[in-house]
Amino acid sequence: MPGRDTRSSLLVPRRALLLGGAAFAAWAYAPKFARAEAGRDPRLVVIILRGALDGLATVAPLGDPDYAALHGAIALASDGAHPALPLDAMFGLHPAMPEFARMYRDKHAAVVHAVATPYRERSHFDGQDVLESGFAGPGRVQSGWLNRALEALPRGERVNGLAVGPTTPLVLRGAAPTVGWAPVNLPNAADDTAMRLVDLYQQRDPALAAALSQGLLLDKIAQGDEMKPKPGGNPVAAMRQVARGAAKLMAADDGPRIAALAFDGWDTHANEGGPVGRLAQLLSGLDGALAEFETGLGAHWRDSAIVVATEFGRTAKINGTSGTDHGTGTVALLAGGAVNGGRVIADWPGLKPAQLFEARDLVPTTDLRGILKGVLRDHLGLSERVLADSVFPDSALVKPVAGLLV
Template sequence: MIMDCCEASRLLVPSRRALLLGGASFAAWAYLPKFARAAEGRDPRLVVIILRGALDGLATVAPVGDPDYAGLHGAIALSTDGPHAATALDGFFALHPAMPEFARMYRDKHAAVIHAVATPYRDRSHFDGQDVLESGFAGPGRVQSGWLNRALEALPRGERVKSALAVGPTTPLVLRGAAPTVGWAPVALPQADDDTAMRLVALYQHRDVALASALSQGLQLEKAALGDDMKPKSGANGAAAMRQVARGAAKLMAADDGPRIGALAFDGWDTHANEGGPVGRLAQLLGGLDGALAEFENGLGERWRDTVVVVATEFGRTARINGTEGTDHGTGTIALLAGGAVQGGRVISDWPSLKPARLYDGRDLAPTTDLRAVLKGVLADHLGLGERVLAERVFPGSATAKPMKALIA
């Protein structure tokens, strides 16, 4: 998704008070307000992970109990038998074998699946689909702000966090807007050594005290996020990169004065060819996502019990395999929830069946759940936003998509 570089990262101080030092991005962490604990003693965290490229929900959480599934998905269909057996979730759905950590969370009732879900978007353009997913509007091209940023604006003053962590080289659209965000991106360029960094701090102490303070705070932020185990490694694959990003974000969000809300995006989910079924390209991607969820769990530590991670994508993929053993752009897909605050151990679905007459446009899993209802349910029960605010400010024009109940424990 194309983003205006001028709006890629909003800080709580003027933009000149942040630098890029040897490729490391940082911000004036000391300026961020602390999160006030809720009256019931909870200190909730929310992480939104966007999968860009359109996830094959039928290959990730397979409806193995649907008699039409195996024939439609052909060589890439999952099965609960054989050497690469999918993990049975209930008597109807099974999870891709590349996601053992999510399977464990599901067994522990800290993960859930919402199936046959979609945004209101019904065409098949990645650009427009991602715009709708992240903006929260019913159609593309409406605004240059995202639903998560507007949710931040709507949080009660003094009761909820008023800033969020945007992970990546640019702020995802979902977090762009008037509410402040702080950006962090794992770096692949060589870092300036400590001596050089301290010389810069000393120089600015005499010329711009505020900038020196911002630089010092930024260096501390970078050190906290990276540590020795986060230094870039040559030859790191996509799965390892997902874990690395999640590990750093979790360290920042676990801090007492760190951000409580974060958003990040993983690219590369456009599996037109060689999707691979239980092994192959999609398996590698899902393994990286699975590892990222485990990194959030490990890195957040005791904070995990008050955490919800939402995983969403712009649309699904075709029910029928194509000629290159992949799937094309579709409609219905899945959303995943993970975290100690999730009321899990469930696949939530009004299943439409995969009979040819029931496929959307004769080719796709028909969506039966509005993704906005899922997101509203999380924002309402996890962060305390009211239904009217959600319908009018966070997801404008969405009054018919009622917040899904009982997603949060």
């Protein structure tokens, strides 16, 4: 329904400017989020890839003898015009991700392969529900696991979460306070117009005037002088722009420490492409977004962790339209100066017909909740009990994965 989407894109930035600005004003009065015992001031970013990422194309198991035949014309290779970027003896990274490969070499990035949420069906709607809500099954969407993690922080360390984009991702919805920001893709009002509005509201509604003033400050910090909206921009540029603005906000002394954003468009049923093509373009945008966070966070990159996850993977075998259908096992990516990187974490299940899930998908051997728990425990200091009872309810049997962070 294009009409509804268009109205939403026009209205949301204004709401973020006014209502989000009020939350931004409160940051100055909020305690700084820091693990005082370690002298750290950690940042955490969660990036949701909506549409189901082809993990076998993103991080290819080049050492598995069954991979090339299954992925056919879109399979990566260790040689040729666009060879996969080497990670280890078994795995190669898609050539559209040179920045992530550099972070991997610098021990600031890692891959978790053959990973999935507890969801075992193939509905995008339900899969995203499970991924972002943190529950074991769909249908319970009152709040997201990242928001509940914010709620569970010690009172002296609670901070606002930053929701990046036109709507707040489910993962960050809930009772804990959040502030929203999205790049404005329409021409901004002139500064003098904005100031006249502030003056007008100052006379009639001081509270609204204060919210507008702080909202203007929020947008100015995020956009910066070099971030002017570019009508008709491509998805790669859009991903970088969003990440650049979020990083600026998170780098501010009184800015948010925890953020969530979602990138759409990863449903590659047809014409997925191999080393070049549609998926390559999307991965290039993601790669650029990670680089923008590294640059924008500056000195805070050292204490930062970024988690990239998707609702499920895609089929091991390509279909008749040079794409892949909804699958199960996939990859999760970790990046940041706080990441214990330079490795692919995988209990590899193999790709022979008898080894595939329901004879079609990569079998998941790692529960994504264990990865998320490991990050939340070791990066933010949440206890295993809180993680099992509140953040990821009914997940006591899923233990946090240790050693993900330095």
